Amino acid sequence: MALPVTYDHVAQAAQRLDGIAHRTPVLTSRTLDARTQAAVALKCENFQRTGAFKIRGAYNALTRLVADTEATDVLTYSSGNHAQAVALAARELGVAAHIIMPENAPTVKLDATAGYGADIITYDPEATTREALADDVATTHGWPIIPPYDHPDVVAGQGTVGDELLTDVPELDMLLVCCGGGGLLSGCAIAAKERAPGCTVIGVEPARADDATRSFHTGRLHTVHNPDTIADGARTPSLGEVTFPLVQAHVDDMVTVSEAAIKRAMYFLWTRMKLVVEPTGALATAALLSGAVGAPGQTVGAIISGGNVDMARAAALFEDV
Structure with a gap:
């Protein structure tokens, strides 16, 4: 079956986005490397226009x-x-x-x-x-709809996040990407498999919103209704008709992390790296810090998807960290 998005679409999107989207930084932390026993590169889309990818x-x-x-x-x-x-x-x-x-x-x-x-x-x-x-x-x-993730042009645009990261850190052994509806995950996976075929791509979801993880491991589309997770960007009901086959084709594994792990990752990023990151944006880092994914001795890319957080809510989240 022909897939709806290829690396050529990602490359074309990069041309359209030139001068529109920020080329966001890749940051590192010796403390994060020591805790995970890996060389971790964080792609910081919290610095993107509108505060997210x-x-x-x-x-x-x-x-x-x-x-x-x-x-x-x-x-x-x-x-x-x-x-x-x-x-x-x-x-x-x-x-x-x-x-x-x-x-x-x-x-x-x-x-x-x-x-x-x-x-x-x-x-x-x-x-x-x-x-x-x-x-x-x-x-x-009579208005046309541009859905948040289940659209080929949306997926191609999101794939430029991974494409940029692999330009800056071409030797990646592993790429961790948060997953809601799968637009960012599938787009970045397409870029990774083109730019670094040996790179292992892993999607990360909240355990309370694990529809994509269940779908990936069973090969059947699972859904979830309004899941109770602090990661509001991952409250999507399911992967889509566009993203599900792309995830199946290009992603190597899916894992989940607890609400407590998300909070701890947020707290680490805020306090140790001075990065304002929203709960969904901390999912990939949470997988490393919690041990849901282990990568000792490897070079790991982790996408920080956004930093649009309600400050009052964030303060409340950190009370029990």
């Missing part, structure tokens, strides 16, 4: 949509980071953005999305799903 996929997809259809409005749904990314990309391309967001989304993400000029449509996640609401709104208004 999502601008890459959103801008790539929206640029192609506008070129192909001359769309004047776009619709999406997101707990926050993709929402901000689509809002910013739309503003720069002169398109009106309409964003479906849960009522309990972090205030920092709601405020930022509104600040980029988007029209926000809130919903109760206990009463409906964002996908169902998006279908209704799209049907009513």
Whole structure:
């Protein structure tokens, strides 16, 4: 079966994103290396525009949509980071953005999305799903949908994160990537298998939202409904029709980490490396620090996907670390 995204698509996305997305830094820590017995390179997308990697996929997809259809409005749904990314990309391309967001989304993400000029449509996640609401709104208004992960152009854009990391650290033995709907994971895996075929790619999920891990290990798509995890970017119901086969084809393993491990990784990154990282962004680092993944003597890349964290919530999280 022909896969919907290849490395050529990632390379083309990189060209579209040149001058749009930041070339984010790769940081290291002697303390982190000592604790994990590995040489760890952290790709810091918390320094990306909008505070997360999502601008890459959103801008790539929206640029192609506008070129192909001359769309004047776009619709999406997101707990926050993709929402901000689509809002910013739309503003720069002169398109009106309409964003479906849960009522309990972090205030920092709601405020930022509104600040980029988007029209926000809130919903109760206990009463409906964002996908169902998006279908209704799209049907009513005729607006095209750019989903947060299950879209070939979104995946290709997210893959530029891994592509950049492998340019800076070409000798990677292992790559750890957080996983919600699988857009970042599948895109980075495509880049890794092209740039460093021997690199082991591992996706990391919260144990409370382990649908992708179960799907990977069984070969059947599993779902989860509104999982109770602090990693709000990983509360996606399942991998998608685009991302699931890509994960199966390019990812070597999937693991999960506990809520406590996520908190400890966040605390380490904040206090020892002075990096403001949100819970989802700490998943890859949590896998190393908790021992869910061991890589003694290896060179390991870990993606920090974002840093859009509610400060009040973060302070509360750290109370029991």
